[in-house]
Amino acid sequence: MRTIAVLGAGKLGEVLLSGLLRAGWPADRLLATARRPERAKELQERYGIQVVDSVTALQTADVLTVAVKPQDAGALLAELGPKLPPGKLVVSLCAGLPTSFFARHLPDGTPVVRVMTNTPALVDEAMTAISAGPHATAEHLALTEEMFRPLGRTIRVPESQQDAVTALSGSGPAYFYFLVEAMTDAGILLGLPRQVAHDLIVQTAIGSAVMLRESGEHPVKLREAVTSPAGTTINAIRELENHGVRAAFLAALEAARDRARELAAQSG
């Protein structure tokens, strides 16, 4: 079994570490780096893993998972890139950053895999998209899948699709939470207690998501089954269309995709 290091164990790095431990990855095969000593202590106490300095991580781990913010990746790679021993796999979780960016900072021949996952990894329901970068072989992709499969679903996509994937499923949980928040407010407007409105919406979201996955039906068909002629639902749908909610989603995801491109451009 390989040793995995998470470089920059913040929110997403912790999600990955906790998922790997739940899946039975031995704690002594996991390493993390952290900038703040309090954060290192917290991770050590919470998960029983070793939090080490970056150079130790580079030397000890087989897989180096870069989980710092895209804006911090350049500094991390400038410091560590030249010290990376041969034969290590670099897995990037950084939104927007192309594998060519990593290749520029790493010794020739270093395999790089680009991954976009999402926070439902915390409940083993992540959607993880994996792309081969320079020098990544079938074996490297298989190893990356082995890391992420216990956390939910994995798919392979060409790297050219990763910015769109980031806009859709990487950021996607935020849109659903936003929707739940807005619908809870609507329940309050209609006079329901906040907790009741929240519980109604959360269970409705879960039920709808499970039906989408398990029925395999097109969402239009599922929506039509709820929408009775001259009933209540169609009145709500008319308002959603009048307020341009569909167009707002198209524009919002385009904006997220464009931000991923900007992050790449800014990192040089």
Ligand SMILES: NC(=O)C1=CN([C@@H]2O[C@H](COP(=O)(O)OP(=O)(O)OC[C@H]3O[C@@H](n4cnc5c(N)ncnc54)[C@H](O)[C@@H]3O)[C@@H](O)[C@H]2O)C=CC1
């Ligand atoms: N939060 C999310 O839902 C998702 C995040 N991502 C990507 O994951 C990466 C991390 O995102 P978050 O966890 O949300 O950010 P975060 O800010 O919570 O975590 C980054 C961590 O890296 C640490 N760090 C920065 N430079 C370091 C260095 N040189 N050495 C050691 N530690 C260092 C920071 O102190 C911080 O704790 C980003 O690149 C983001 O694009 C990808 C998919 C989803």
Ligand SMILES: O=C(O)[C@@H]1CCC=N1
């Ligand atoms: O907002 C972000 O930049 C990160 C990437 C995808 C989800 N969160």
